[in-house]
Amino acid sequence: MNEANTSPTNFIRNIISEDVKNNKNNGHVVTRFPPEPNGYLHIGHAKSICLNFGIANDYEGGKCHLRFDDTNPSKEDVEYMDAIIEDVKWLGFEWGNNLFHASDYFEQLYDYAVQLIKLGKAYVCSLNADEIREYRGTLKEPGKNSPFRDRTVQENLDLFQKMRNGEFEEGEHVLRAKIDMASPNLNMRDPAIYRIKKVSHHRTGDKWCMYPMYDFAHGLSDSIEGITHSICTLEFEDHRPLYDWILDELGVTCHPQQIEFARLNLQYTELSKRKLIELVKEKIVEGWDDPRLPTLIGLRRRGYPSSAIRNFCDRIGVSKKDSRIEFEMLEDCVRDELNQHAPRVMCVLDPLKVIITNYPEGKTEELDIPNHPQNPDMGTREVPFSREIFIEKDDFLEDPPKKFFRLAPGREVRLRSAYYITCNEVIKDDQTGKIKELRCTYDPLTKGGSSPDGRKVKATLHWVSAAHGLDVDVRLYDRLFTVPNPSGEKEGTDFTDFINPDSLVKLSACKIERSIIGKQPGTTFQFERQGYFCMDTKDTTTDKVVFNRTATLRDTWAKIAPKADHVTR
């Protein structure tokens, strides 16, 4: 293993390290990530991708193949295949020439099936689907043999050839492995390994009218590719005896070791493909790339850096225990990354006009402001300051509670990197009584944000010059569900019952400093004192910039405020 940049160890890496030490597989390590192209990748897949590709990276000469498990053309599509390739690349992994498809092996797989028939270990069964289910028995009772179980090899060969030739209709026959109808493991009760599907395949076209099942295709694909460790999720644990049976009966030289780990569950979201598809198809969200979704394409649009996701996958570890990760873990990874690299900028989400009465009318000063307070290498930018500015509505309280130390009548605060201002007057709307604007005075000696006499102010506010600021749309995203485990609530409820109505709040007429002009969509900034925001790649146009909130900043005030004696606005 390489010394630097390796992921934390886990039980799978322990097994592999032991194998390498014992020179099993001549010391080679080959893994694979085998998605079915029937949906978009999500953060749960990222766990598997980081595991498989991470192992390949960390072991000398290690490889990880990207293989599409495309054995069911009625559910799969090239659209998904392209998206998956894009997502794995984005996550930062490479497979070189090792891009494969189970469909690449259809001919070999067919030969293997023929071989199994010749071995007397597979037969064509002419029971229909319902009958097969009946014959299978139940969890507690054994199944019974199919009446077609004892067809001769020749008869099976003949029938199987005819299946391939398209001489039968869908459902008329299936090819089954001949194992044990009394096995306590239902997967071993003569599982179907080929079924007729008169559907054209996105890669092989109309060449085939029958396709291999997962259990048959998967292990053999692994074997054909020389995979050493076939890592999959827990629900396949019961399939391992079948995986091994197929490879043993066929006597292949490469017999990979299947190892199972627990799939990722994340609080306040859903990671099942079926449910994600439902959210998209029912238009509960705006598409696969909706920033509220845990899909990689959605997270990317939301502004999550791939490094944050990789780091998250390292932090959560790998084990066989069913678990549900707290959302805070992911958020911390995102903040950790963005805090270091996101340039700072000021944006007022909910503007309140402030007129600085003693500042000369018509005057504009260009202030030089650092792009990152802890990292001078990120440079500075010019931000115009003038007599009329906007501050955040939340940053002023006419009658502040004790612990509120932002702006209030008679109080002095700092405008970030600009001046100290003191509020003298509150202008209200005659009709509604709502605060319309503030009249303040500034101290010319505090330019840059510090006073020569060393007096302190308790708060620093972000601001945007009214005449110079740009109007932008901002989308505030929050968790998609109101409960940690939407599918695990009381009986009779559906996960869609718990959609968070406030998961998306659209703001318009937010005011942002104009330094963002010319910046690329997809760039993530820190809006000082607000959070991290990513310029939307889809809806940003030349005359309207749209930002997606990636994450808020940690907000200690939000914790204190409800406990403060009184908060009025």
Add this chain to the structure above:
RNA sequence: UGGGGCGUCGUCAAGCGGUAAGACACAGGGUUUUGAUCCCUGCAUUCAGAGGUUCGAAUCCUCUCGCCCCAGCCA
């Protein structure tokens, strides 16, 4: 007695017979021109429970309890 798997801090997770790492969360404190960041400090006498083996057990044995997965011609 259908089969398979899993139970270590609120959430993840190391640990593999020698006396409970780490991360997130949480709670205090310090620094601070972001109530951010950063920095300190605290946070499992105990490993689902009960017995047993041992000088010594989260680790080995026995039983009990709890949770997850499996009856697609899906993957």
